[in-house]
Amino acid sequence: xxxxxxxxxxxxxxxxxxxxxxxxxxxxxxxxxxxxxxxxxxxxxxxxxxxxxxxxxxxxxxxxxxxxxxxxxxxxxxxxxxxxxxxxxxxxxxxxxxxxxxxxxxxxxxxxxxxxxxxxxxxxxxxxxxxxxxxxxxxxxxxxxxxxxxxxxxxxxxxxxxxxxxxxxxxxxxxxxxxxxxxxxxxxxxxxxxxxxxxxxxxxxxxxxxxxxxxxxxxxxxxxxxxxxxxxxxxxxxxxxxxxxxxxxxxxxxxxxxxxxxxxxxxxxxxxxxxxxxxxxxxxxxxxxxxxxxxxxxxxxxxxxxxxxxxxxxxxxxxxxxxxxxxxxxxxxxxxxxxxxxxxxxxxxxxxxxxxxxxxxxxxxxxxxxxxxxxxxxxxxxxxxxxxxxxxxxxxxxxxxxxxxxxxxxxxxxxxxxxxxxxxxxxxxxxxxxxxxxxxxxxxxxxxxxxxxxxxxxxxxxxxxxxxxxxxxxxxxxxxxxxxxxxxxxxxxxxxxxxxxxxxxxxxxxxxxxxxxxxxxxxxxxxxxxxxxxx
Numbered sequence: 037x038x039x040x041x042x043x044x045x046x047x048x049x050x051x052x053x054x055x056x057x058x059x060x061x062x063x064x065x066x067x068x069x070x071x072x073x074x075x076x077x078x079x080x081x082x083x084x085x086x087x088x089x090x091x092x093x094x095x096x097x098x099x100x101x102x103x104x105x106x107x108x109x110x111x112x113x114x115x116x117x118x119x120x121x122x123x124x125x126x127x128x129x130x131x132x133x134x135x136x137x138x139x140x141x142x143x144x145x146x147x148x149x150x151x152x153x154x155x156x157x158x159x160x161x162x163x164x165x166x167x168x169x170x171x172x173x174x175x176x177x178x179x180x181x182x183x184x185x186x187x188x189x190x191x192x193x194x195x196x197x198x199x200x201x202x203x204x205x206x207x208x209x210x211x212x213x214x215x216x217x218x219x220x221x222x223x224x225x226x227x228x229x230x231x232x233x234x235x236x237x238x239x240x241x242x243x244x245x246x247x248x249x250x251x252x253x254x255x256x257x258x259x260x261x262x263x264x265x266x267x268x269x270x271x272x273x274x275x276x277x278x279x280x281x282x283x284x285x286x287x288x289x290x291x292x293x294x295x296x297x298x299x300x301x302x303x304x305x306x307x308x309x310x311x312x313x314x315x316x317x318x319x320x321x322x323x324x325x326x327x328x329x330x331x332x333x334x335x336x337x338x339x340x341x342x343x344x345x346x347x348x349x350x351x352x353x354x355x356x357x358x359x360x361x362x363x364x365x366x367x368x369x370x371x372x373x374x375x376x377x378x379x380x381x382x383x384x385x386x387x388x389x390x391x392x393x394x395x396x397x398x399x400x401x402x403x404x405x406x407x408x409x410x411x412x413x414x415x416x417x418x419x420x421x422x423x424x425x426x427x428x429x430x431x432x433x434x435x436x437x438x439x440x441x442x443x444x445x446x447x448x449x450x451x452x453x454x455x456x457x458x459x460x461x462x463x464x465x466x467x468x469x470x471x472x473x474x475x476x477x478x479x480x481x482x483x484x485x486x487x488x489x490x491x492x493x494x495x496x497x498x499x500x501x502x503x504x505x506x507x508x509x510x511x512x513x514x515x516x517x518x519x520x521x522x523x524x525x526x527x528x529x530x531x532x533x534x535x536x537x538x539x540x541x542x543x544x545x546x547x548x549x550x551x552x553x554x555x556x557x558x559x560x561x562x563x564x565x566x567x568x569x570x571x
Contacts, residue, residue, distance in 0.1 A: 058234055059176065061230050062172075062176070062230065062231075062234055062235050063173075063185065064230070065227040065230035065231055065234075066169040066173065066189075066227075067169075067189065067192065068223050068227050069132060069165050069169060069223075069224065069227045070165065070166060070169045070192050071192050071195075072135070072162075072165075072220050072223055073162035073163070073166050074162075074166065074193050074195075074196035074197075074200075075196045075199070076158055076159075076162055076200075076220070077101075077105060077108070077162075077196065078196060078197055078200030078204070079200040079201070079203055079204040079207075080100055080101065080155075080204055080213075080216055081101065081200070081204060082201045082202075082204045082205035082208065082349060083204040083205065083207065083208040083216055084097055084100060084101075086208050086213050087100065087151070088148070090213075091145065091146070091147055091148050091151060092147075092148070093148030093151075096148045096152065098266065098271070099148075099155075100148075100151060100152060100155055102262065102266050103152045103153075103155040103156040104155045104156070104158055104162070105159065105262065105457070106156070106159065106258065106259060106263075107155075107156045107157070107159025107160045107163065108159040108160070108162050108163030108166070108453075109159075109258050109262065109450065109453050109454070109457075110160075110163070110255045110258050110259075111159065111160050111162075111163030111164045111167075112163045112164070112167050112446045112449055112450045113304050113305050113443070113446045113447055114164070114251060114304060115127060115131065115163065115164030115167050115168050115442075115446060116167045116168075116171065116443050116444075116446020116447065116450075117302070117442065117443045117446065118244075118246075119167075119168055119171055119442035120171075120439055120441070120443050121244040121302060122244060123237060124172055124175065124237055125231070125235055125236075127168060128164075128165070128169075129228065129232060131161045131164040131168060132165065132224055132227060132231065133161070134157060134160055134161030134164075135157075135158055135161025135165060135220065136161070136220060136224045136225070136228075137161070138154050138156070138157030138158030138160070138161060139158055139217045139218070139220040139221060140154075140217075140221070141153060141154030141157060142154030142155055142158060142217040143214045143215075143216075143217035144214075158217075166449065167442065167445055167446040167449060170186065170189060170429060170433075170445050171441055171445050171446075172235070173185050173186060173189070174438070174442075174445065175237050175438070175441070176237075178544065179430065179433065179434040179543040179544060180374070180375055180544055182430060182433070183370075183371045183374035183375045183380075183427075183430055183543065184368075184371040184372050184374075184375045186371065186426040186429060186430050187367040187368055187371030187422075187425075187427075188367070188368060188371070190422070190425040190426030191360075191363055191364045191367050191368065191422065191425075193425070194359065194360050194363040194364070194418065194421065194422070195360050195363075197334045197356075198334075198356045198357060198359070198360050199353075201338075201353050202350060203216075204216050205349065205350055205353075244302055245301040245302045247297075247300040247301070247302055247303050247304050249296050249300070250293060250303055250304045250305075251304060253289055253292050253293035253296055254289075254293050254304060256285070256293075257289035257290040257293050258454070260282045260283070260285045260286030260289055261457065261458065262457055263282050264279055264282045264283050264286060264461070265457045265458055265460070265461035266457075266461070267279060268461060268465065269461070269464060269465045270464070270468075274465065305443070305447050305450075306440070306443060309436075309440075309443065309444055309447055312436070313537075313538075313539050314431055314432060314434075314538065314539050314541060315435055315436075315447075315448070317534050317538045317539075318384075318428040318432050319428075319432070319447070319448050319451050319452070320531075320534055321388065321424065321428055321531050321534050321535055321538070322428050322429075322448060322451070322455065323454070323455025323456075323459075324455065324527055324530060324534070325387070325388050325391050325424070325528055325531035326421055326424065326428070326456075327453070327454075327455035327456035327459050328455065328456065328459030328460070328524065328527065329395070329417070329420075329421060329524070329528065330417075330421050330456075331456040332459060332460055332463045332520075333359070333398075333414070333417060334356070335460050335463070335464070336463070336464075336517060337352075337356065338352040338353060338355075338356065339352075339495065340513065340514075340517055341355055341410075342495035343495050343498055343509075343514075344510055344513065344514055345407060346495075346499060349495075355407065355410075355411060355414075356414060358411040358414045358415040358418065359414040359415060359417055359418035360418060361415060361418065362414070362415040362417065362418025362419035362420075362422060363418035363419065363421055363422035364418075365418075365422065366387075366418070366419040366420075366423045367422035367423070367425060367426060370383055370422070370423055370427065371426070374427070374430070374543060375543075378542045378544065379543075380427050380430065380540065381535075381538055383423045383424055383427045384423070384427060384428060384535035384538060385535040385536060386420075386423050387421065387422070387424035387427075387535075388420070388424065388528060388531040388532040388534075389420075390416060390417075390419060390420030390423065391417060391420035391421060391528050392525055392529055392531070392532060393416070394413055394416040394417040394420060395521045395522070395524050395525050395528055396521070396522060396525050397413045398518065398521040399518050399520075399521040399522035399525075400518070401413070401514075401518055402514055402518070403510060403511060424535075428448070429445060429448055429449070431540075431541075432445065432448045433445055434541055434543055435541055463520055466520050467516055467517055467520050470515070470516035470517075470519070470520070471512060471513065471516035473516075474511075474512035474513075474515050475487065475508075475509065477512075478508040478509075478511060478512050479505065479508055479509075479512075483505050486501065486505060487501070487509060498513075
């Protein structure tokens, strides 16, 4: 006996699977889990001083965040590929269980080791949930209708970057930092129940060959890349033998990984993905414009607001909300329009252009720029990113048959995450170098001793300094950061050129379960809504 799952949820379609009501429950569960996994990348940032103070682990503070990001990045392509080979439902349930187990360990931590282990386990679950949620939507909804369901998912990433630190600070100041992790349990258990009882997906092969060598090499490559980006220029000098050794090991691991993928029976990232111009160009745009553009601003703008405008950490988080409003205000209508027209190429072009123009505008701000003007620029940046964030993912999904949709989705997100990591590190290196030069040119040797190193320069310290030194430090910080945005403009121009080169394969109402997007980068021949029959 089989159930029929609607390929395109709508009020007109009713099937034995429950129709729109069933899909609504599934979609709500997917959104909730996506939000939790995305939030956990940022929620601990404002709670960290309290956490490391209580657990006596200031020397290991960075690992609380690094462990999650590292594990999540490694997990992405593994979940994507295994979902295509084995089916997604059990994998998704497993991801939720792993994520919740990590939350319990982190929330119960009595020392830093236990906390870091819990965060790594959370990342192994959370990275998979981000990917599998998007692939499940692709399983249930044909490309053309998928647009209006994918764009809100994309908005979650931007939303979590802002409300994560706010929520973490609120928990820390009220019920305690452990609720940064405990909050995952009730929401996660509800999503787990919905997934178990309601979600029905096509079954896949019972036995597959797992690429253990590829997984090991990829994990080593990602670990070296993330650690170089995280430690370089902060914990260790870029010329330090450890950083140089990690960089060399990373290059070797990446080379061996891609070589192994050409030999593996079921590779984690099949090299055939790179035969698609849509995949290559959309992934590059995501790495260059979305990865660097959004994460560079999210990483440095809150501290800039605290330094230059004297606002609190919480207020600096609220001041990033215009970016989220712009992101959601652009992405959701774009999803609706794409569902009607089936066209998407114009949005990455406009989005990349808006991001480039906004970066140029951000490079003109100074200590006298009104907050309202800066917030308007942040709104524009959010709108530019919102025009293409999930559009690029949808273009990639549409370029491949359903048997590869999870793999393609995970690879796209994986490389965007790598791009964001390396881009943020590069921006940080340029900013730190400029800040040191600016401080040296504005302060005497005695004043520099009062200020201390750039690593220990915090908004609280700066605003406790004598007025003359404070003004000099604020001016140095502004002149160190804002030109970096101008340096990014040529990179975003490359993104614009790539967007013009992005092939457009029109979104159709073909059944996702039947692999309606048959051949990469070719225009599909048939249309017409169908229903997916699954066992």
